Amino acid sequence: MKRSGGTDAEKRRAGERAAAAVSDGDVVGLGTGSTAAAAIRALGRRVDSGLDARAIPTSHQSRALAREAGIPLLTLEEATPDLAIDGADRIAIPDRDGSPVLIKGGGAAHTREKLVDSAAERFLVVADSTKLTDCLDSPVPVEVLPDAVPVVERRLSALGGDPTLRAAERKDGPVVTDNGNLVIDCAFGPVDDPDSLAADIAALPGVLDHGLFVGLADVVYVGTDDGVDVYRSGD
Secondary structure (H helix, E strand, O other), X not given: OOOOOOOHHHHHHHHHHHHOOOOOOOEEEEOXXXXXXXXXXXXXXXXXXXXXXXXXXXXXXXXXXXXXXXXXXXXXXXXOOOEEEEXXXXXXXXXXXXXXXXXXXXXXXXXXXXXXXXXXXXXXXXXXHHHEOOOOOOOEEEEEOHHHHHHHHHHHHHOOOEEEEOEOOOOOOEXXXXXXXXXXXXXXXXXXXXXXXXXXXXXXXXXXXXXXXXXXXXXXXXXXXXXXXXXXXXX
């Protein structure tokens, strides 16, 4: 599968296709990242043209962008999303019937994203062509309580992983999530059994959530050079 050549145009095409799936009266979960941002801008244009839609953001970033785009906002306490639109860092499409498997968390928002995406009746994934892969082999982001970092690192190592605390890029110290926690990026090599690994990581005390999204995605829109490829769960 293609892993190079993703462009802003591909992201825009995927985002616009997902935004077109929003119906009048829908509540939409809004993900985080550059391709999700393209969907938010496209949805904002539809709202500006008269679409009655409201949104539940998954991060400070998506909240700010939605406000800028003129999309009315809600919380999970106020409504359940009809659908969620979110990006992914890596996407594996199963050869047999099943749901696409994702690795998310490059923006450290995966805990809130998983909460909103799993609450939605439909979860639409948007991506450029570089995100498709035959095998998930990139590090899995794990959000961890600050005091639990050394314990979780040891237990991730016991699961066969190579954990690294994520460092901030423009300040000293680690990345801090919107929830006030830290992120461990854990390399496992090729993930042959994402279901089992997801369960094993989730069971570790001190872990808030991880970036393996298994059994959640309903549709994946992948922007290409001249259109959008669509992958549906179970196809």
